[in-house]
Amino acid sequence: MKEVYIETYGCAANQNNSEIIGGLLRGAGYGLVGNSDIADIIVLNSCVVKGKTENKIKRRVQDLSKKYPKKILVIAGCMPETDAKELKKLAVDCLLLGTHNFKNIVNLLKNYENYLDKRNEVKVGLPKISSNKLIGITQISEGCLGNCSYCKTKLAKGDLFSFDIDDVVKSVESDLRNGAKEIWLTSQDCAVYGVDKYGESRLVELLRRVLLLKGRFKVRLGMMNPAGLFLILDEMISVFKDKKMYKFLHVPIQSGSDDVLKSMRRGYEIELVEKIVERFRKEFPDGVFATDVIVGYPSESVGDFRGSLGFVSEFKPDVFNLSKFSRHKGTEAWKLKELSGEVVSKRASELMECHRAGALDNKKKFVGKKVKVFVNKSLSGGLFEGRDENYNIVLVKGSGGEFGWKELLGKNLEVVIKSVGVHHMVGEVG
Numbered sequence: 227m228k229e230v231y232i233e234t235y236g237c238a239a240n241q242n243n244s245e246i247i248g249g250l251l252r253g254a255g256y257g258l259v260g261n262s263d264i265a266d267i268i269v270l271n272s273c274v275v276k277g278k279t280e281n282k283i284k285r286r287v288q289d290l291s292k293k294y295p296k297k298i299l300v301i302a303g304c305m306p307e308t309d310a311k312e313l314k315k316l317a318v319d320c321l322l323l324g325t326h327n328f329k330n331i332v333n334l335l336k337n338y339e340n341y342l343d344k345r346n347e348v349k350v351g352l353p354k355i356s357s358n359k360l361i362g363i364t365q366i367s368e369g370c371l372g373n374c375s376y377c378k379t380k381l382a383k384g385d386l387f388s389f390d391i392d393d394v395v396k397s398v399e400s401d402l403r404n405g406a407k408e409i410w411l412t413s414q415d416c417a418v419y420g421v422d423k424y425g426e427s428r429l430v431e432l433l434r435r436v437l438l439l440k441g442r443f444k445v446r447l448g449m450m451n452p453a454g455l456f457l458i459l460d461e462m463i464s465v466f467k468d469k470k471m472y473k474f475l476h477v478p479i480q481s482g483s484d485d486v487l488k489s490m491r492r493g494y495e496i497e498l499v500e501k502i503v504e505r506f507r508k509e510f511p512d513g514v515f516a517t518d519v520i521v522g523y524p525s526e527s528v529g530d531f532r533g534s535l536g537f538v539s540e541f542k543p544d545v546f547n548l549s550k551f552s553r554h555k556g557t558e559a560w561k562l563k564e565l566s567g568e569v570v571s572k573r574a575s576e577l578m579e580c581h582r583a584g585a586l587d588n589k590k591k592f593v594g595k596k597v598k599v600f601v602n603k604s605l606s607g608g609l610f611e612g613r614d615e616n617y618n619i620v621l622v623k624g625s626g627g628e629f630g631w632k633e634l635l636g637k638n639l640e641v642v643i644k645s646v647g648v649h650h651m652v653g654e655v656g
């Protein structure tokens with residue numbers, strides 16, 4: 227039996243793609259191993275969302291190809307879609323599996339050829355090996371309706387392709403049957419789910435059907451772009467009120483300046499996002515708000531930057547995915563002149579500091595409070611990681627002992643918060 231090692235980069239959707247690769251390979255008689263040394267085949271599932279991650283992956287491809295010249299190296303995911311030639315230069319013998327061809331992983335190994343054709347690939351209802359049995363990841367669509375000037379993901383994933391609503395619900399049902407207690411529904415833009423297929427967003431309908439499924443579980447909803455979310459905001463607020471929904475809102479803003487948003491072709495103004503977050507925070511004062519910002523976009527003036535800083539300082543996102551602008555070939559922004567690295571780094575640290583202060587402030591109100599926590603991960607040293615009803619990370623210590631590592635796993639606990647950090651809280655079962 228040939229052994230396969232899968233290394234994954236990027237978003238929740240790509241984690242799920244790796245789970246699907248594992249499921250298809252296991253079904254075809256391959257074994258799955260946890261490190262590259264003992265594997266016969268290495269699958270690196272790539273991501274192109276950030277320049278920094280891309281460079282890291284390209285170095286890794288080169289290292290793996292040098293270190294293991296006799297092993298089969300497969301590069302999967304978004305990078306084969308956008309950088310096939312360069313990957314072949316870095317690792318001449320590697321095989322390429324595009325992000326629309328995960329179902330062809332077995333054929334690729336059988337025929338020893340690349341699979342890069344663009345097609346709509348349904349990624350639900352496929353065999354998968356979950357990376358965490360307690361968490362079931364289901365993609366609801368692929369691609370998006372956007373055309374953001376800086377975005378390389380668009381070049382890889384293409385236009386919106388929503389999966390059939392019955393198939394998505396069946397995928398969640400199957401995860402629940404297999405023991406998942408936390409359901410992640412994910413895509414590049416969940417708010418526009420179904421617009422390509424049904425002419426309007428069907429996200430609310432999909433969520434309501436998932437929330438009607440039997441069992442005690444929680445749903446984490448993936449990122450939503452402001453423009454699409456605003457159109458369904460009232461209904462989404464009522465969906466978020468369901469106790470099975472984590473009060474977790476992930477809305478990437480990318481910039482707090484309307485001029486920069488226009489240049490990025492984001493399709494909304496910052497006031498619209500402010501209305502969304504104000505509404506969410508009014509309904510769910512303890513709710514977690516997550517956002518993404520690109521700092522140092524070429525046209526970002528000092529005033530534009532102040533716009534982003536002002537937004538972060540006022541709305542205090544709990545989760546903050548900050549990226550320094552990076553130019554990507556094939557995107558509109560490729561031809562723009564970049565700001566100096568020094569200016570961008572200074573702005574990035576100012577933004578991060580502002581975020582950290584706000585996120586810590588948000589958490590201080592939990593100290594001494596009792597919160598409900600679902601434990602979904604076992605860490606080292608008898609420590610467990612759980613999520614409260616707002617999807618805040620809560621660390622809890624078990625009582626230790628031989629089977630201490632699984633003692634609290636999968637449990638719903640009442641925990642008293644003892645201390646807080648910027649991105650987590652520490653509690654005691656109480």
Ligand code: SF4
Pocket residue numbers: 369370371372373374377378379380414415451
């Ligand atoms: S919405 Fe914009 S940033 Fe998001 S994947 Fe689409 S093009 Fe890229």
